[in-house]
Structures are given as structure tokens and as C-alpha cells.
Amino acid sequence: MTQPVSKRLTRDSTFSQRTESVLRDMILDGELKPGERLNEVILAASLGISRGPLREAIQRLASEGLLTVISHRGAFVRTFERAEVAELYELRAALELHAVRLLCQRATDDDLAGLAAMLDETENRLSGSADPAYPPELDFHLQLVRLVGNPALLAAALEAQRQISLARTMSAHRPTRARAAIVEHTDILDALRARDQELATRLMAEHLHHSMESAISVLGLPFDEEPANERNQP
Known part of the structure; x- marks a missing residue:
């Protein structure tokens, strides 16, 4: 090699x-x-x-x-076990759901307009390719966290992103997942614009669950193990 x-x-x-x-x-x-x-x-x-x-x-x-x-x-x-991927997505969800709750309170109209412009550019790139990958430089999730304006939260989110980037990168190269992701991102943005914290957090949680399932599937990891959050439960 x-x-x-x-x-x-x-x-x-x-x-x-x-x-x-x-x-x-x-x-x-x-x-x-x-x-x-x-x-x-x-x-x-x-x-x-x-x-x-x-x-x-x-x-x-x-x-x-x-x-x-x-x-x-x-x-x-690094290679991943299913439980490791699930645990990393649990961490990512904890950080990003908190960011969504804060943005419902803090984000300005200009902040959300910038997110909308980012999603428009992403959609244009995806529509121009027969086999698109989600553009990493237009990362919707990290931009959400950046808009909160909390450096500690951003540093934690970046660290979580680095640790799951192998799985996420391979997942993003599936056209169906990349196209589905842009639709889900748009729904989350609409909820943020409506300042609907309950809906925005629910949509983000569902989106991250779909992302995790896609990453696990692309990595060829088994689904017969208990999810990390169900281990040691009575």
C-alpha cells in the first residue's frame, strides 16, 4: 500500500x-x-x-x-463499534439540542437569514450533481452552534464532530441521505424562525437519529445490539 x-x-x-x-x-x-x-x-x-x-x-x-x-x-x-457511534451521537445530540433551545431565544432574524442562504447554496450544489455529497464547508450543524456565541459549546461540538467524521463522511456520500438531510435542515430552520422550541428540538433529535442510522448502515455495523442509552436498564 x-x-x-x-x-x-x-x-x-x-x-x-x-x-x-x-x-x-x-x-x-x-x-x-x-x-x-x-x-x-x-x-x-x-x-x-x-x-x-x-x-x-x-x-x-x-x-x-x-x-x-x-x-x-x-x-x-480508527474503526467504530455500533455502541461507540451511538454514544458519540448521544453526545452530539446533547450539545446541538441545547444549541437549538438557545437559538430559539437568541437568534436574530439576520442570523436565520444567513442560515437560509447557506441552505439555498447547499441545495444548489446538491441539485447540480448526480451523486452529491453534502458540502462539508456548508455544515449546517456547526453553523447553528456558532450562532449561539458560546465558545465552550462550540469547542465541545467541534470535538464531537471530529470523532464521528469518519462515519458521517461516508454517510454523506450516499445521495439519498444528503438529499434527505437538506430537507430536514430546512424543516429545523422553519421551526427556528417560528421560535417553536419544542418543534425545533424534536426535529433536530429526529434528524440526528436518522444521521446515526445512516452512518451505522454505511459502516456495515450490526443493529442487533442494544442502543447505548438502553444498556443496564431494568
Whole structure:
């Protein structure tokens, strides 16, 4: 396995930071597959750096949950169990439902108009492709959290997003899910515009449940395990 890298790092870069960015993109874009072992020799040669900065980047990405480092075996792109995906979506739901409740109280009309413009651009991109993926730079969920104006909440949401990005990225490449997501996002926005907190939170909860099911299905994980929130219940 050659693990080619499209961008060779320049000598004026901060090697460890640039290496971290390149590796993160390779993981989240699917260039490095779940379960794949990172070949340090080939990656370092392709990037034009020594293995020191590469190993520093690997350790940071492992701390983010994108890589798993196994002693005497090396670093592997993280794989997921169904329970792990469910738990991560539970965390995401807790953060984003709180954001929705706050936005029903705090969001200005201009804030919501900006969200509507983002959804219009997303819909235009999806309609222009026969096999569309949801544009990651037009992330409706992170924009919702940003509009709350709480840096701590945003940092937690970003961390949760990083940990489920492998599953979500693969899920988003299913045209039916990407198209369904834009419809669900629009319904959530309509509820926010109406300042209907109960409806907005219910729609977001349903949307995240659909997203989780899609991610689990794409990953080929079994559905016969108990959901995380039902474990240890009487």
C-alpha cells in the first residue's frame, strides 16, 4: 500500500502542524481507510519530512480520536463499534439540542437569514450533481452552534464532530441521505424562525437519529445490539 500524498510539505512550513493537517484531511476525505495502518516510511518520504514530525502529528490525531496507536504495531485509522457511534451521537445530540433551545431565544432574524442562504447554496450544489455529497464547508450543524456565541459549546461540538467524521463522511456520500438531510435542515430552520422550541428540538433529535442510522448502515455495523442509552436498564 503506497499511501500517496498529493501535497509535499514545503520547507518553510511548521512540519508537525502541516503534517497533522494533511493527515487529518486524508483520514476525513477517506484517502486513508478505516482500519488502515499508516506506513510511516512512505508517508514521511511522500511529505518530504523526517519521521519525527510525522510521529508528533500521529500522536495528536490519536488524541483527537481519529487514529488508534497500538504498541509494537503502529498507528491505524480508527474503526467504530455500533455502541461507540451511538454514544458519540448521544453526545452530539446533547450539545446541538441545547444549541437549538438557545437559538430559539437568541437568534436574530439576520442570523436565520444567513442560515437560509447557506441552505439555498447547499441545495444548489446538491441539485447540480448526480451523486452529491453534502458540502462539508456548508455544515449546517456547526453553523447553528456558532450562532449561539458560546465558545465552550462550540469547542465541545467541534470535538464531537471530529470523532464521528469518519462515519458521517461516508454517510454523506450516499445521495439519498444528503438529499434527505437538506430537507430536514430546512424543516429545523422553519421551526427556528417560528421560535417553536419544542418543534425545533424534536426535529433536530429526529434528524440526528436518522444521521446515526445512516452512518451505522454505511459502516456495515450490526443493529442487533442494544442502543447505548438502553444498556443496564431494568
